Amino acid sequence: MREQLSWKVGGQQGEGIESTGEIFATALNRLGYNLYGYRHFSSRIKGGHTNNKIRVSTKPLNSISDDLNILVAFDQETIDVNFHELKEEGLILADAKFNPTIPDGCKANLCIVPFTEIASELGTSLMKNMVAVGATSTILNLSPETFRVVVEDIFMKKGEKIVENNMKAIYAGADYLKNDPNIENSGLTLAQADGKQRMFMIGNDAIGMGAVAAGSRFMAAYPITPASEIMEYMIAKLPELGGAVIQTEDEIAACTMAIGANYAGVRSFTASAGPGLSLMAEAIGLSGMTETPLVVIDTQRGGPSTGLPTKQEQSDLMAMIYSTHGDIPKIVMAPSTVEEAFYDTVEAFNYAEEYQCPVIIVTDLALSLGKQTVEPLDFSKVEIRRGTLDINAQLPERVDGAYYKRYELTDSGVSSRVIPGMKNGIHHVTGVEHDETGKPSESPVNRKNQMDKRLRKLSDLCNRFTNPVHVHADHEEADLLIVGVNSTRGTIEEALPRLEADGIKVNHAQIRLLHPFPVDSLKPLMAKAKKVVVVENNATAQLANIIKMNVGGSNIESVLKYDGNPFLPTEIHELCSTLIQKSKELA
Numbered sequence: 001m002r003e004q005l006s007w008k009v010g011g012q013q014g015e016g017i018e019s020t021g022e023i024f025a026t027a028l029n030r031l032g033y034n035l036y037g038y039r040h041f042s043s044r045i046k047g048g049h050t051n052n053k054i055r056v057s058t059k060p061l062n063s064i065s066d067d068l069n070i071l072v073a074f075d076q077e078t079i080d081v082n083f084h085e086l087k088e089e090g091l092i093l094a095d096a097k098f099n100p101t102i103p104d105g106c107k108a109n110l111c112i113v114p115f116t117e118i119a120s121e122l123g124t125s126l127m128k129n130m131v132a133v134g135a136t137s138t139i140l141n142l143s144p145e146t147f148r149v150v151v152e153d154i155f156m157k158k159g160e161k162i163v164e165n166n167m168k169a170i171y172a173g174a175d176y177l178k179n180d181p182n183i184e185n186s187g188l189t190l191a192q193a194d195g196k197q198r199m200f201m202i203g204n205d206a207i208g209m210g211a212v213a214a215g216s217r218f219m220a221a222y223p224i225t226p227a228s229e230i231m232e233y234m235i236a237k238l239p240e241l242g243g244a245v246i247q248t249e250d251e252i253a254a255c256t257m258a259i260g261a262n263y264a265g266v267r268s269f270t271a272s273a274g275p276g277l278s279l280m281a282e283a284i285g286l287s288g289m290t291e292t293p294l295v296v297i298d299t300q301r302g303g304p305s306t307g308l309p310t311k312q313e314q315s316d317l318m319a320m321i322y323s324t325h326g327d328i329p330k331i332v333m334a335p336s337t338v339e340e341a342f343y344d345t346v347e348a349f350n351y352a353e354e355y356q357c358p359v360i361i362v363t364d365l366a367l368s369l370g371k372q373t374v375e376p377l378d379f380s381k382v383e384i385r386r387g388t389l390d391i392n393a394q395l396p397e398r399v400d401g402a403y404y405k406r407y408e409l410t411d412s413g414v415s416s417r418v419i420p421g422m423k424n425g426i427h428h429v430t431g432v433e434h435d436e437t438g439k440p441s442e443s444p445v446n447r448k449n450q451m452d453k454r455l456r457k458l459s460d461l462c463n464r465f466t467n468p469v470h471v472h473a474d475h476e477e478a479d480l481l482i483v484g485v486n487s488t489r490g491t492i493e494e495a496l497p498r499l500e501a502d503g504i505k506v507n508h509a510q511i512r513l514l515h516p517f518p519v520d521s522l523k524p525l526m527a528k529a530k531k532v533v534v535v536e537n538n539a540t541a542q543l544a545n546i547i548k549m550n551v552g553g554s555n556i557e558s559v560l561k562y563d564g565n566p567f568l569p570t571e572i573h574e575l576c577s578t579l580i581q582k583s584k585e586l587a
Contacts, residue, residue: 001191495573
């Protein structure tokens with residue numbers, strides 16, 4: 001009985017690969033298994049190789065696996081592209097339709113199943129993916145009935161006949177392999193799960209859920225991979241709550257609409273990816289200058305320009321911090337798990353209003369679109385804080401027609417805030433430099449006062465921010481400190497025990513607040529390590545350079561990957577081991 005295994009289905013985009021993985025994973029999630037899924041797909045609607053790799057375990061996990069136990073192939077390309085991941089005892093379930101062959105060097109077992117033929121005999125070849133799910137159930141020693149509830153959820157809107165036809169296809173696939181001796185001796189039977197009910201969702205869904213829980217009732221956005229699911233989530237939820245989503249003509253309009261709605265008192269946000277973030281840069285500056293709350297979600301993908309729209313990368317870090325011209329206060333948060341994506345989104349809205357500045361939540365494609373098991377969220381932790389805004393406040397009458405001091409100089413840098421319609425709250429709002437009432441001013445004294453006021457807002461944020469650096473530190477003196485950001489957390493955590501087994505004392509720090517940078521949290525960890533290795537998915541070591549700018553460190557080295565794929569635990573283990581070995585040789 002296996003505690004975990006990895007399963008992958010592949011074929012041409014548009015032939016049901018995603019739904020196959022979704023049905024398989026959702027059913028196992030409901031049995032109480034822990035799952036981590038990662039989709040490889042092309043930046044087109046139909047055609048091109050796609051696959052969905054799903055790791056299943058009786059224990060918690062936060063990373064894709066290094067290898068593969070079962071590969072379900074609907075074409076030869078799936079075998080040719082993915083066979084190198086298969087373990088020697090692995091199994092290829094291939095459709096007989098394309099006369100599958102095993103490439104040289106592949107030691108996995110080939111099991112040919114007539115997916116398409118069986119499905120066609122039942123009414124339509126479109127159900128071949130259901131036949132494949134059924135065949136998988138036999139390998140894992142699961143009852144085909146395991147999948148009924150999921151099939152009903154997906155197909156009941158098309159009628160009971162469609163549901164039953166799909167279940168027949170699952171049963172037919174299961175029956176085809178029942179007496180196959182290769183299957184009986186495959187050793188791929190899963191140990192029983194704990195039956196605990198957990199959520200199963202992508203990071204984008206967690207962000208959308210967090211926005212709703214935070215009280216956001218307006219979103220303006222333009223569709224873009226890998227952020228579109230946030231918009232789709234809000235489209236499904238906000239109308240039920242009296243809110244609205246507007247699909248704008250571009251990201252510039254989306255950002256400025258969100259600013260306008262926030263100015264009116266409605267918690268609002270936008271979401272995009274690198275190209276959209278570039279377009280929003282000027283508007284983000286407007287939020288900073290007018291001190292209007294704004295939440296922006298940036299789901300990183302391969303760049304520059306259109307780049308790799310559907311591939312993993314972490315190359316927007318510098319852009320998020322420094323792309324806006326001029327100096328403004330800005331908060332950049334970086335959740336590293338789906339759970340953190342939910343809670344951080346709630347806090348982003350709180351910080352945006354408390355500090356009256358733009359807040360950017362950065363994720364990456366693996367975190368945004370990777371579907372994971374999530375423990376039940378604790379909604380009692382959700383707190384809504386609106387800073388100095390009090391819509392019921394009785395503002396004093398203005399003397400001699402004087403305007404309200406919306407940008408009043410304060411020790412904290414945060415002024416009181418009003419929304420349109422509040423009596424005695426009239427003031428100017430402009431993107432040019434202004435005095436305390438918002439009236440345009442080019443006075444050098446006023447300029448310095450207002451600039452200093454804005455920039456001292458965030459002086460206490462690093463102390464207020466919950467867990468700005470997620471720390472795993474078992475060693476007072478470490479040979480190695482591994483630093484990462486976003487989705488690399490789970491992969492690094494899986495590599496740690498392997499490095500420890502090599503006799504390397506390793507600590508781990510995952511950066512969760514990129515700006516302002518949590519110097520006091522990271523500096524002591526770096527001081528306790530002989531070597532610091534920064535793991536990131538970009539070509540120019542952006543996170544490492546941010547650390548050097550803020551903390552310093554002559555002992556920093558980088559482990560970089562920028563081929564569009566996320567890190568594997570084995571890669572981090574091997575690369576870090578090599579760096580340590582080289583250091584010993586030089587010493």
